[in-house]
Amino acid sequence: MAQINPSILSADFARLAEEAKAVEGADWLHVDVMDNHFVPNLTLGVPIVEAIGKATDIPLDCHLMIEDPDRWAPQYVEAGAGSVTFHAEAAAAPVRLAREIRAKGARASMALKPATPIEPYEDLLPELDMLLIMTVEPGFGGQAFLDIMLPKIRRTRELIGKHGLELWLQVDGGVSATTIERCAEAGADVFVAGSAVYGAQDPAAAVRELRAQADA
Ligand code: DX5
Numbered sequence: 583m584a585q586i587n588p589s590i591l592s593a594d595f596a597r598l599a600e601e602a603k604a605v606e607g608a609d610w611l612h613v614d615v616m617d618n619h620f621v622p623n624l625t626l627g628v629p630i631v632e633a634i635g636k637a638t639d640i641p642l643d644c645h646l647m648i649e650d651p652d653r654w655a656p657q658y659v660e661a662g663a664g665s666v667t668f669h670a671e672a673a674a675a676p677v678r679l680a681r682e683i684r685a686k687g688a689r690a691s692m693a694l695k696p697a698t699p700i701e702p703y704e705d706l707l708p709e710l711d712m713l714l715i716m717t718v719e720p721g722f723g724g725q726a727f728l729d730i731m732l733p734k735i736r737r738t739r740e741l742i743g744k745h746g747l748e749l750w751l752q753v754d755g756g757v758s759a760t761t762i763e764r765c766a767e768a769g770a771d772v773f774v775a776g777s778a779v780y781g782a783q784d785p786a787a788a789v790r791e792l793r794a795q796a797d798a
């Protein structure tokens with residue numbers, strides 16, 4: 583079954599505990615960490631991740647859009663994240679980092695910006711629990727879905743099959759009622775949705791509807 587991870591980037595940051603409760607039934611809560619260096623935007627860090635984790639039973643899917651994830655990612659596991667995603671473009675030693683995240687007890691995940699190809703990372707896939715293919719340039723919610731990423735999603739799904747891996751394939755950026763079916767058809771199985779969930783009248787219903795569409 584498809585997993586739907588609402589992104590709290592589109593939530594009200596002054597009411598994060600309630601906003602987490604508003605998406606009851608979601609598989610993971612997607613938390614976008616931005617440092618104003620790796621991306622031109624600044625969001626939140628370790629103490630807020632820790633506070634959100636205490637406020638909800640939904641496991642946290644932390645997406646680190648930061649420089650030097652080798653240094654910081656383990657701290658997000660300690661803060662309570664169940665899954666930690668670092669960017670391939672930022673990690674100095676991705677294999678070592680993925681192993682460290684797993685050893686600390688979280689799922690290890692790596693993200694690729696739109697211009698980063700999957701092929702150079704084929705041999706790393708067994709080290710990962712999830713691969714994130716960005717379907718917008720990271721940094722902001724509410725951007726238009728990049729259809730040109732669909733072939734990369736398809737190729738990645740093929741590589742996962744070729745190696746017989748359990749790896750989850752996540753898409754993030756512009757995922758909505760109008761784009762989720764294309765992503766699912768291409769092989770994604772974990773869907774981040776910010777504006778499509780928190781911009782809806784009933785965020786929990788939006789999660790259910792997106793999941794039904796992805797599974798259709
Ligand atoms: C963008 C973030 C996304 C963002 C998605 O850099 O990584 O998680 O919240 O927002 P939407 O779903 O509105 O494109």
Ligand code: ZN
Pocket residue numbers: 589612613614645754774
């Ligand atoms: Zn994200």
